[in-house]
Amino acid sequence: MVVVTAKQLDEIVHMLAGRRRVLLLGCNTCAAVALAGGDREVETMIQALQLAISRRGMTVEFVGGVLQRQCEPEYVEAMDAEDIDAILSLGCGAGVAMLAAQTGIPVYPALDTLFIGAAQGLGSWRAECSACGSCVLGETAGICPVTRCAKGILNGPCGGVNDGECELGDRPCAWVEIHERLESQGRGASFAHENPPKDDSAGEMYQWDLSAKGGSR
Amino acid sequence: MSLAAAFDSGRFVVTSEVGPPKGTDVAAMLETAEVLAPHVDALNVTDNQAAVMRLSTLAACVHLTQAGHETVYQVTCRDRNRLALQSDLLGAASFGITNVLALTGDHVRVGDHREAKAVFDLESVQLLRVIQTLNAGTDMAGKELHGTPEFYAGAVVTPDSAPLAPQLAKFEKKVAAGARYFQTQAVYDLASFESFMRFARRFEVKVLAGIVVLRSARMASFMNANIPGITVPEGIVAELTASEDAASTGVQIAARFIRGAREMCDGIHIMAIGAEHLAPRVIGEAGLTREVPA
Amino acid sequence: MATARTREQSASTGSAPARLFAPCRAACPVHVDVPGYLLAVAEGRFSDALDIVIERNPLPSVCGRICLRPCEDGCRRCLLDEPVAIAALKRAAADHGVYPTPRHPKRMRPERVAVVGSGPAGLTAAYDLACLGIHVTIYEEKPRLGGMLRYGIPNYRLPDAALDRDISFILGHGIESKTDIRIGRDITLAGLRASCDAVLVTAGLQLSRPVPIEGVDLPGVLTALPFLDAAARGMRVDVGKRVVVVGGGNVAVDVARTASRLGAREVTMICLESREEMPASDHELHDAETEGIRFLPSWGPRAVLGDDEVTGLRAVRCTSVFDAEKRFAPTFDESVSTILDADTVLFAVGQGVDVADLGVPLTQRGAPVHEPGTMRTPVERVYAAGDCVCGPTKVIDAIAEGHRAAAVIFRDLAGDDRPLVELDADAIAIGKVPEHVAHKLERKRRIQMERLEFYEACDSFDEVEFGYTQYEAAREAQRCLSCTTGARLTREKCAACLTCVRVCPHDVPSLQAGGYLYFDLDACHACGACVSQCPALALSLEGTSEAEMSRKMQRALEDHSVDATLAFRCGSAPGGFLHLGKDTTTLTQSCLLSVSERSVLEALQSGAAKVLFAECDAATCRFPHAQELVARSAERIRSILSQLGMEDAFEVVPVEPLEGEYLPWSS
Incomplete structure (x- = not known):
């Protein structure tokens, strides 16, 4: 799932200055599941923005709505954007892009898109995939070194590992975990496999092939 | 004498670190090099060490080489992608710099430019492989080089890392990828080092034991708590605590370790960390004599 | 029903x-x-x-x-x-x-209905019909309304004032009442029928008789209903020192306790049934016992003793009350007998219908003939309901009868069966x-x-x-387990995020094949944890909603100045004191989880200068798992407000028994 988080209100208010009627649009897929873009957050953000706007002596009318998925043109086409002069998207970057492309109305992001993550419990996700386009999880016991190792090292832990912790101190060392899991699965020999430098063009190629609308990052 | 030749001569090799300045004034660096040079086989030049931005390593190596010093060019993968790494390596070779220490590098988050994009397009094992490829006359894309470098590639290892097994596995990968010698993270415990050396001796590589001269008990405790992969045994901390002249005691501790390690490994690498002046004392106390270069 | x-x-x-x-x-x-x-x-x-x-x-x-x-x-x-x-x-x-305030129907209907008898069935039917726009007149034989509620149930259980509150609420719906009028005596049924479109007879059971044994004609032998009636009217009936009450039902208990209040020193209830079989409810018996009433179960009265006045009661051992088919068929062991000394013997052994003079066909036992489903009697437009046709039931059963009678009559008169359909659902x-x-x-x-x-x-x-x-x-x-009021899922809105699964303390939501969530209502106790966290607003609790909360807040803030503080108080918090400014208004919630971040922001936008969460503590908390969720919510509110430069507009305070102003339950 794409994990997202709300921007600071100041930044959003700044984007919306001068707008008359703004549609706050949630996304009931990843953003809702990430507890940042469902109906509840749309309603909460409308209230927060109303407070923010009125304290600045401005007037902007806010209306709320939710699409099942902002990143699908059919859902966007079915949306009612009558008399709306800006959309504040509570979706990921793909949602913002799709809304902007389909509606012709200025679209602003209310969220920052963080990573592709897996749930760790209530309101907690861990980055598990960086959409690099050339997956090595088969050799790394399902633990992504590109994502989970701070340096994206493909061949084992750096010298910064500290009792199994990353030198950044904010996560366990991915390579220690990979080593442990490979050993526990009797696949210790996999560790010796030398991974060549990554093909950084791989992700782009897929994007290009599938949509013919991508481009280099 | 080149570093490779020094190893080959069978002597107990000594290298020491030199840090490039933050700024353009290289006078102090050159001065330090002059102090160290009589006592060491090569000067090892750090690369934006600890992710703190400094004058380029390549430029520093050129200055030192031109002053007549044997250098080890440290290359980290943090700040440059594969194009920049290859082109800098070729640049170094063009100045006659052949000793390269291949490192992944500390993360930008620990340095003084925390907002920087950490590149890590390659990492140490892959960089060693790239050096091997360049030595063979082609670049990573398989294109032929006009003029081929002859790098003598080294790498690092942390013998006291916890857990140790993945660290040793990676050591093997580095050997396979072309590392000819290793310098270790700072080591203090002879028994533990000996056990590491028994493993390392299974491979045809040279090993320099890493030496960090302790200047106080506080420094020892700080390293235990904060520097990954360094373990200062309690006995040594107690020794420093009891000492009235901790700096001298630190020198003695380092010298004692070196004497003990002399038969185990191929040399030492002194990381002075801002106390380069202590390096000659350590070398002296350890009984390692150098001929003064002509 | x-x-x-x-x-x-x-x-x-x-x-x-x-x-x-x-x-x-x-x-x-x-x-x-x-x-x-x-x-x-x-x-x-x-x-x-x-x-x-x-x-x-x-x-x-x-x-x-x-x-x-x-x-x-x-x-x-x-x-x-x-x-x-x-x-x-x-x-x-x-x-x-x-x-x-009584809801007066938009438009009164032309029909008129007379209700005969003002007990619970009659009052309820009258109320329902009046609410439907029908003109209702209640006829009551006694001086005041209420039937058995007033003249049968003693004041120490149901004071007149308590009864009058309900009656005056009911009469407030435009119902007329005529007391001291007995239909069949003062007005004929035919006369009544001529003046209205339908008559509902809810006469109840007004007769009580003694068991037909020797000596029941002696002075000092009384029956339950006249005795209770007299007591209800404030008469000090002289019962002497020793009273024996025959009967084991709730009426007998009322009689016994009333006798005790009229000065009897020794009150004994004897009944055929064993202690376990006594039909009176347990809490009534318990109350009687604490007041010193003595029970003698499994005795059958055989004779009231005395020459000119009562001196006692002779009884024999009752060996069983019911036969194998559970029919009333008492058996006795005449060899075991006892004699109870008594100044008064009170019979509380069943009640009878007293409508002989009404002029409707009667059953063998004297009740109006009627068809239970339609409540019609053979006399056109005359209906009968309640105890007079059902026999003795509970007050709440009589109320149910009243509802049904009103619905049936309304259907017959107005051709509208919606009230009846609603009852039969x-x-x-x-x-x-x-x-x-x-x-x-x-x-x-x-x-x-x-x-x-x-x-x-x-x-x-x-x-x-x-x-x-x-x-x-x-x-x-707060002890209520809130059965069935728990989470309702609107599947179309559900994002299948599983947040509900993660926060529910009782594993109520379960994941079904296909990624659907199923909520087991048997297990849910409506703590609201899932509702408070559902990002898609796909969950709701019965009787609560954001819109309802919004209305409550508006109402609460209406009468206050712009600087008002709105305190959301956890209903589980002990009744305590809280340092509050003068202009504070309180909304008590079953749990602070029901106050969304949105609601807090809305309150501030709607004029509250400050919002408080007045928390319960661990000792009184009804939903311990909610504490962490409330803390998260409070943290989120603080974060939003600090981004707006309004850090001071929100505070979480404990409700502690400290010196300060009383935080009322509601305002």
């Missing part, structure tokens, strides 16, 4: 989906929304609670006191500790709430608390109500039970 069945029964009949009721609501003959009003009481909203009760029962003050509460037998707390004091909380609603009771949930539920004893000490009680006709204070009522209502 809607019939409540178990879910299994419903499944086997394969009928249309029925309404799902909490067992208390299903067991109530008029299906009062018990969880609904208990929630309102728990939140200190007594008037809301009263509204909810009156929706189905126009006699809340009466039933709050003397209902035999089949609801409490159904309470799912019975299996954990003891049932919630549902009836007493109804009384609390009537005691502390404000009766709703099927309802299902949910099942038992599942094992995996039961062991997680906190055991909590019922809050004991203050009452007269027995030595004070048997000295006067003052009401024995004091009723709950507001605080006691709220605490008792």
